[in-house]
Amino acid sequence: MSEVDNKTIPPVISVEGLTKQFGNFKAVDDITFDVAKGEIFGFLGANGAGKTTAMKMLIGIWKPTSGEGKVAGYDIYSETEKIKRNIGYMSQRFSLYEDLTVWENIRFFGGIYGLTREELREKGSALIDRLGMGEKKGSLVASLPLGWKQKLSFSIAILHTPQIVFLDEPTGGVDPITRRQFWEMIYEAADRDITVFVTTHYMDEAEYCNRVSIMVDGRIEALDKPAQLRKDFNAESMDQVFTSLARKATRSAD
Amino acid sequence: MDSALHVNQLVMTYGKGKVTALNDISFDVERGELFGLIGPDGAGKTTLFRLLTSLLIPDSGTAHVDGFDIVKDYKEIRRRVGYMPGRFSLYQDLTIEENLNFFARVFKTTIEENYDLIRDIYVQIEPFKKRRAGKLSGGMKQKLALCCALIHKPSILFLDEPTTGVDPVSRKEFWEMLKRLKERQITILVSTPYMDEAALCDRIALMQSGKILSIASPVQTLANYEHLLYAVRADGMYRLLNDLRAAPFTERCYAFGESHHLLPAYPNLSESDVRNYLDEKNYTNLEIEQITPGIEDVFMALLEKGSEEVA
Structure with missing residues (x-):
């Protein structure tokens, strides 16, 4: 784990007053936060709180309406292409091509991330070994169990050793053992100084994070270490913290 | 019927x-x-x-x-x-x-x-x-x-x-x-x-x-499972997980939110045994406490046992 409190290292994500407005609707309403290098940062909120919109601005897909921000050292207005080259992204909805084999997916995404042929061979083989998927190299991704797909998808998202990896609900619908294996991979990535920015609906998973933020109606209503949040809200679990904040939401979840 | x-x-x-x-x-x-x-x-x-x-x-x-x-x-x-x-x-x-x-x-x-x-x-x-x-x-x-x-x-x-x-x-x-x-x-x-x-x-x-x-x-499930369990945390959770798994007294160790859960291989393993082992490895903010297994601990144990039997 990196020294989260060490102020001498510049943050790897830094946003101030970030806002995204659609007509009169403020999907993201003036959010400000920093994420340190090597940190595991949990980005929580109910369905419709504005998490996805915020994430899309951070990864350079949408331009903010107002506010400032730097991701991986690059400006979120003018240097979005550089941002994309320095991050990895994995979502539950879209991650791998089901009708390509394991190896074809590695080659495809490695190519997109700009790896050379040698790097691809080297890093791709290391990835296969680490996951113990040697025998499955030529299998279609569609034929893999959900847990394997998620692990493969995460490994591919960090194949190019990005500064930050963004994970959008990476562990939906898997059993406790597989979920743990996944979080061990996240620990390992953070140990290699890859910053992890993760959204999840599992409140027990929030406890794995160094710090978590909780969004309600487009704003960040809480941001701290899980233990501190539990203390501040006089709660036994992150689930209680989340519930007491999210019940205040006035926005309908759509 | x-x-x-x-x-x-x-x-x-x-x-x-x-x-x-x-x-x-x-x-x-x-x-x-x-x-x-x-x-x-x-x-x-x-x-x-x-x-x-x-x-x-x-x-x-x-x-x-x-x-x-x-x-x-x-x-x-x-x-x-x-x-x-x-x-x-x-x-x-x-x-x-x-x-x-x-x-x-x-x-x-x-x-x-x-x-x-x-x-x-x-x-x-x-x-x-x-x-x-x-x-x-x-x-x-x-x-x-x-x-x-x-x-x-x-x-x-x-x-x-x-x-x-x-x-x-x-x-x-x-x-x-x-x-x-x-x-x-x-x-x-x-x-x-x-x-x-x-x-x-x-x-x-x-x-x-x-x-x-x-x-x-759920009550029965917990009652049927009696196992000594420790929650261990410190700065550097990934290193801690690897160190605990390598420890001679460990049956199983897995990440569990802000702590790792340690299942000892010996029923009489004490908190200080764990602490002595980790003290040499220079951890900061080390905390060890004995805990009661929750339903997730029990199902993890059953699933692990089940997959061993299948294999």
């Missing part, structure tokens, strides 16, 4: 016997019981749902739903069960109201006739009844799907991972609804990947590789 569900030696294979989805499953569910199914992906939960709702025919074995045979009496069964499949399966381009009317009419009833049963749930989505189902949020889709599964007043509800991908607040509301349905004597069979939800069931069956490993109430 008095139980709501009676399953006897059910076997189901796919691909001409190559893949065994269910391997000799037997169990009973009482009337009005809230019965949970948990287990990893591929354990056979969805196959079981499809057999019990008469959408598949078993290779061998029998099952009775509400006293009716799932093969011979399939028409009767379809009148009596409500089924909410894992994937959202309503008509995306029909509105909330149209979907509900459609399902009511298929079952030769009306929304009005059984409104009493769905009222608590329907009032939450009624303000949006002219909206197409495809445009609803996850939580609202799930409420609509439950209404559609209830509109013909089934005696048994089959819910296949109804809360996957739904935020914690909507999940709580959903389980409050299930509790109210249970009070009306509706039997509910529900699968879930969330251990906190499993703890809310009357009884839970743990499935793995087509078999049932255990069936017990």
Whole structure:
């Protein structure tokens, strides 16, 4: 784990007053936060709180309406292409091509991330070994169990050793053992100084994070270490913290 | 036959016997019981749902739903069960109201006739009844799907991972609804990947590789499992996990939120034994405490044991 409190290292994500407005609707309403290098940062909120919109601005897909921000050292207005080259992204909805084999997916995404042929061979083989998927190299991704797909998808998202990896609900619908294996991979990535920015609906998973933020109606209503949040809200679990904040939401979840 | 569900030696294979989805499953569910199914992906939960709702025919074995045979009496069964499949399966381009009317009419009833049963749930989505189902949020889709599964007043509800991908607040509301349905004597069979939800069931069956490993109430499940367990945390959680796994006294160690859970190989391992071992490795903010295993610890242990036996 990196020294989260060490102020001498510049943050790897830094946003101030970030806002995204659609007509009169403020999907993201003036959010400000920093994420340190090597940190595991949990980005929580109910369905419709504005998490996805915020994430899309951070990864350079949408331009903010107002506010400032730097991701991986690059400006979120003018240097979005550089941002994309320095991050990895994995979502539950879209991650791998089901009708390509394991190896074809590695080659495809490695190519997109700009790896050379040698790097691809080297890093791709290391990835296969680490996951113990040697025998499955030529299998279609569609034929893999959900847990394997998620692990493969995460490994591919960090194949190019990005500064930050963004994970959008990476562990939906898997059993406790597989979920743990996944979080061990996240620990390992953070140990290699890859910053992890993760959204999840599992409140027990929030406890794995160094710090978590909780969004309600487009704003960040809480941001701290899980233990501190539990203390501040006089709660036994992150689930209680989340519930007491999210019940205040006035926005309908759509 | 008095139980709501009676399953006897059910076997189901796919691909001409190559893949065994269910391997000799037997169990009973009482009337009005809230019965949970948990287990990893591929354990056979969805196959079981499809057999019990008469959408598949078993290779061998029998099952009775509400006293009716799932093969011979399939028409009767379809009148009596409500089924909410894992994937959202309503008509995306029909509105909330149209979907509900459609399902009511298929079952030769009306929304009005059984409104009493769905009222608590329907009032939450009624303000949006002219909206197409495809445009609803996850939580609202799930409420609509439950209404559609209830509109013909089934005696048994089959819910296949109804809360996957739904935020914690909507999940709580959903389980409050299930509790109210249970009070009306509706039997509910529900699968879930969330251990906190499993703890809310009357009884839970743990499935793995087509078999049932255990069936017990949450309280029983915890009582049957007596194992010394430590929670350990410090700065540098990844290094800590590796060090603990390498320790001579460790049976198993796994990440568990802000702490790692350590299962000692010896029943008399003390806290100071763990501390002495870690002291040499220079950890800061090291904390060790003995804890009582939770339901997730127990199921992890059972699943690990189960996969060792399969291997």
